[in-house]
Each structure stands twice: as structure tokens, then as C-alpha cells.
Amino acid sequence: MDPILLGQAALNGFLFGGVYSLMAVGLSLIFGVMRVINIAHGDMMVWGSYLAFILAFRLGLDPFVSFVLCAAALFCLGVVVQRGLVNRVLNAPHEMQILLMLGVALVLENLALVVFGPDTRRTESAYGLATVWFGPIFVDVARLITFALALALSCALYLFLFRSDLGKLIRAAADNGYGALVIGADVERIYTVAFGIGAACVGAAGALMSALLPFSPAAGFAQTVTSFNIVIIGGMGSLLGAFLGGLIVAVAESLGAVLLVPSLKELVGFVLLVLILLFRPQGLFGGKTP
């Protein structure tokens, strides 16, 4: 196997990984705080992609600008879903929460189908095809920008969670479930903000990714599953783990596409997941066992 080709694949995967990281960080936050499995995560991402697509198509906004608006829109969606639905089933049996989120996922996916049609789309960006060569290896400018933005957003989230009062409360809630409830924090507000931020992360990820890869309404569930893979591989409850896990999975998939058949690249992620579940269930960077 040509080492340059492999290096190129690894680099592409790595730069693409920022998007994966962002989406996994959002999921990890939601699960960590509420213990709710957001099965609609990938569909929320697809909506982020479509919003970016519409903003580019109608207003000519570049996705590398409009992702802020997409994140804001998804924040609102997250707040609505949390306030209206998730909030009411926090104490319901596990399978009922799953059913609820499946319902939300179905509605979101098919709403996208009805509104935008089944065709695959791709958001136009001014940087879509730009590349910079470094010797034998090239850097895809769009991926580079995506990576930088995803990294910046993750850092911003990190600062929010570790520096602001509300962020600290959210972390406390994530650390010991009902602990924050005991110390009398406004649990409702924490949950709402956490879900909103989680959705905003995945919305931004969707917007950024829409410039790199084609998407369609049907793509949502696969993204949900990938997000969960990453969170578990990185380590449940660890935001850093989710971030690094995103990079690892993206690189692994990218290498898998070169070494195996491209259509088998997803297999790499799943095999990685099974291995992690079996031999290191706390994840690569997580301290806690499940």
C-alpha cells in the first residue's frame, strides 16, 4: 500500500473528524446530563445541513458563516424537544424514552423528506474545491476550515462548561445525575440548556459537514449510530473523550475506505466499537466503568 495514499487518507479523515467530534460532544452532553438517549441526534444534524443548504441557496451565505445561524436554530429545536417531550419522560421506563426519541427521529427525518425531497444535496462553499499542496500531500481547504471551526466551537463549549456558573452546574448534573438537584439548582433550566447546547453542537456539525459530504433525509439514523459509537469509544461522560473519539473514528473510517472497499468503511467503526465494548467498556479516555 502506498504510504502517501495512506497518509493522505489519514489527514483527510483527521480534518473531517472535527465534525464527528462536535456531533459526539453534543450527544455526550445530552446523555451525561439527562441519561436520555437522543436517537434523533443524527436527524437533528441533517436539519442543520438543510438549513445551511437553504441559507446558501437563498441568501448566498457560505456554510462556514451560516453554521452560527444553524446552531442557533437547532438550539431552539432542542429546547422545544426537551421542554415539550423529554422533560415528561425523565422518570419513565427506559424503553419508553427510546420510543419517544424514535418518534421524534421519525418526525424529523420525514419532515425533511417532505420539505426537501429525497435527493442528496451538498451545500456550495466558496472553498469547496480549493486545495493546498504540501509536497506529495494536499490539504483540502474546506476540511481545514471545518476542523478549525469545530475545534474553536469545542473550546468555546469547554470554556462555558468549566468557567461559567451555569456551565459548572451542568457539569455537576452530568457528574452525579441527581446531585445537582440535591444542592437545589434549577434542574429544569440546566436540562433545557444542556439539551439546547447538545442540539446546537450537532446543528453546527451538520452545517459544516454539508459542505464536505452530500446528505439526504435518510442519512440521519446512521449519524446517530456513529455519534454513539464515538461517545462510547472515547469514553462516556468525558467531553475530551468524545472529541478525541471523533478524530479517531474519522481517521479509522478514512483508512478503512482505502484499505478495504469504500463501502465497508462503516464496518471499521463498528468493529472498533465492539472491541471497545468488550475490552475497555469505560472507553479510551473515560475513567468510569458503565
Next chain:
Amino acid sequence: MRWAALGALAVLLVLPNFLGSYLLTVFIFIFFYAYLGQAWNLLGGYGGQISLGHAAFVGIGGYTSTYLAMTYKLSPWIGMFVGGAAAACLGAVIGYLGFRFGLRGFYFILLTVAFAEICRLVVSHVEALGGALGLFITFSGDPWQFQFSDNRYYYYIALGLMLAAMGIVALVERSRMGAYLAAIREDEDASEALGVNAFGTKLAAIVLSAFLTGVGGTFYANYLFSLQPNTAFGIPLSVEIILRPIVGGSGTLMGPILGSFILSPLAEVSRAYFAKGGLSGVHLIVYGSLLIAVVLFFPRGAYPYLRGLVRGRRGGA
């Protein structure tokens, strides 16, 4: 109660004589999904081990018997059980890995999804199994090859499957295994302290559940005359399998059946109604909203709710 059940059975037995071909297919789907739901219910409802990858067992069962029928002319009536056994083996592997390492709740769900997806991706790349296009069964009309020109046969087979699964699960429910599964679902550690071999019991449950689901795979393949990896192993089928027992009431014998009588016609009607207007997707929005409504209004499922109504009325009288 017994008379009501016998009456219902009698109605279901003579019903095909009065149904048009469209309604007949609706009933076939009701029975078949009730069957798959009941198989899932054993593990997910009674045992509380939620699998979101049960399509893997449908796929393994269907592919096994269909491959054997195409290559070795083995009758699907026999292949059905070979397929069930193959699915049971996969179930044993998933169960052994998952339960041995103590994966609980969310982690187990992901393990099942991962295995279903691995199966889907691998089968899509196996030429002998038709690759991504899948296998197509040519119609011969030979009953020994599980083929009938009259849909009423499929009706009775699906009904038989549903009743058989119900009988098996009823037996389990009343046995030691049923009591142990409920105890594990409630509190695994506490059950172990009382002598429950949680690992062995869960393993037995997933093997039996996978076997039944795998047997269903043969019906699936031969009723649809084809198998594609994306549908037979896909997440959407897994979702369909778990919806009915949960909506009807998971961990109850009637749950999957009631759930299927509620959801299958609704899915069918909304599909027929909205698809006519060229609005593909709308029926799934309706379907999704319905699931949300069920969770909000019947948080324990429809059957426990109905049972509560009946009990309340009796108590009040």
C-alpha cells in the same frame, strides 16, 4: 376470559373467507409483526434487555434458509429451523459477549445495533448471497418450497407463528425462567443474591428470542420473495420489531399482539392514504407523532392501561 379468547380465535380462523386480498395482507402483517414483537418481548420486555438489532436475526434466519433452498434445494420448512438455529448462535455470541462483560442498558443496546450493522455490511459484500442486491426467490407455487398461490395460506402460517410464539412465551412466563427474567429486569444484583444465575438466564432468553426471530426470517423472505441486506438487517426493521410490544405493553403476553393490531393497520392506512397523494414521508410523520402520543399518554403501554380500565370497572361495580 377463556371464552373470549376462544371466540377471538374462531373469528380469526374463519376471517380469511370474508376478507379481500388487501385486508388479507394487512392481517398477515399484523400477525407477523406480532410474532416478531413477541420474540423480542421475551428478551426486551420480560428480561429488560433492550435489543435494537433484532433485524439481524431476521436477516440471518432468512438468508440461511433461502441460501439453502437455492443452493441445495432444501425445503424452507426445514431451512426455517436451520435459520432459527443460526440466529440462535448469533444471539449466543452477542449474549455471551454482552452479558459476560456486564454491559447493561445503553451499552447492550449499542452492542446489538453494532452486530446488526456488521451483519448488514458483511452480507452486502458476499457475492454468494447476492451482495447489496440480495437474493430473489423465483415463484414456483410449490408448497414444499414455502410458496402458495393463495394468500390465505400465508395468513394461516402467520397466525400459527403468532400463536406459537404466544404459547412459548406464556410457558416461559409461568416458569422459573419467567420469574427470574422479571427479577433481573427489576434489579439484577438483588436477584443474584437470591440465587438467580443472571448471566445464564439472560443468555437463555436471547438465544430463544433469536431463534424465534430467525424462524420468522424464513417467512419474511418467502412472503416477500426477496431479501436485501439493507432491509432484512436494517435498523428500520429493528425499529418496527420493537415498536409493537412497547406500544402494546412490554413484558406482557398481550402487549405485542395488541400493539400490532394498533400499529400495523395504522401504518398501512396512513401509508395508503398519504402515498396516494404522492406525499411519501407524511405517513411516517403521522406514525412518529403517534409514538410520541403513546409515550405521553400511555407511559406503560396500551395493554396495562386497558387492563387497568377493566379492573377499575370491576372493582367499582
Next chain:
Amino acid sequence: MLEVRGLSKRFGGLQAVCDLSLSMAEGEVLGLIGPNGAGKTTAFNLISGFLVPDSGEIKFRGRSVVGLRPHQICHLGLTRTFQLVRPFPHLSVLENVKVGALARTASVREAAGKARHVLEEVGLLAKVEVHAGELTLAERKRLELARALATEPVLLLLDEVMAGLTATETERIVELIRAINRRGVAILLIEHVMRAVMSLSGRIIVLNYGERIAEGPPAVIANDARVIEAYLGEEYVGATQG
């Protein structure tokens, strides 16, 4: 019948149980006391197979049980209760106890009969149909005891079955435990209610920071200076007042 030698368990930097040895004869009641965090529950978890010891030997009726799963140990005749009672909340009281009874018979009907019998003994027969989640704390403690009894243990490990009960409820549980013991069931008892431990136990072991600091008959333990210093002083006063 129970022989524990040099049992130790660490959690990270914390030595929860340190070189603990104890032995019990058939039919004996042994009290295990010590301040909160002394390692009593951890010792139970080790003996009943819920935790694997870092070192040490546990022999039950002549056979080593280290490495056995909790359910296997239960089948050998050693059953424990949980300090924070863990009933199966959505199952009826009868179904709860039936699970325990099924350890000795595969017949559900037989198990149900046995469960009723045990429930009568602990005074919960009126509640057989009630969901365990709806019981009062005192009733849940009885249920915990009934479930354990239904497994027909020869050695019963009771972890603070009286904590949180009123004086009369405590009195009744003490009577119940005495009756169980009279049938020949040996009992290892963790308890904070001093009057109860003192009156039930033939012998008492005191733990502090995971280590055994005293052992002897109740009268001696009650007067042991180290014990009083480590533990009894405040608690004993509190218990007699409560």
C-alpha cells in the same frame, strides 16, 4: 461453618477491609459492629461474592467460595440482605419472595406455596398482592428478610435490617430473627441498634477502618475501652434513647 482468613479489599487509596479473619459455628449468631465506613458492608460483599477480595480466603462449609458468583454462593446456603433494601418494586410481594424460593425448587407452584409460608412467618401475608414498591420501610425490611429466608439459607447475612425502624418494629424484627435462629440458621448480623445486637449475638466482632479491633461476648465488648472510644460512646447513648 464459615471460615474467613486474612481478607483484604482496597478501593483505590482506601483500605476498606484489612486482614480480616473470623469464624462461625453452625447455628451461631455473630454480631459485626463498627462505625460507618468501617468496612462491614464491604466484608459482606466479599463473603457473598459481590466483590472479589484482593487477598484472603473464605471457606463456607469446608469449601472455598472465593471467585464464585453470588448466585452460586446462595445455592450453597449462604444468603445476604442489602443494607439499602432492594425489593423488585414492580413485582408483587408474593412474586418477590417466590424468586428466592425458586432457588430450591424448579416448580413455580411449590415456590409460591413456600413463599406464602415464609410471608406468614414474617407477618406480611396480608400484603401478598401489593407491589413491593408500595410498602413502608418496615415492610420492605421484612420483605428483604422473607426473600432471603425463602432461599433456605443455613447462614444468613443481615445488613442493618433494623436501621430506620421504630422501637416496636425493631422489637418485632428481633423476635423474628431469634425465631429464625432457633430453627438452626446461623446469622451474621451487622447492626447499629446496640440493644438488639447485644441481646441477639452470642459473640461480637468490632471493625474499625477495615480492621478487627475487638472480639468477644457482648458483655465484654460493651466494656472494652477501645470499642467505646472508637464507636460505642456516642452511638450507644443514641441507640438507647431512640
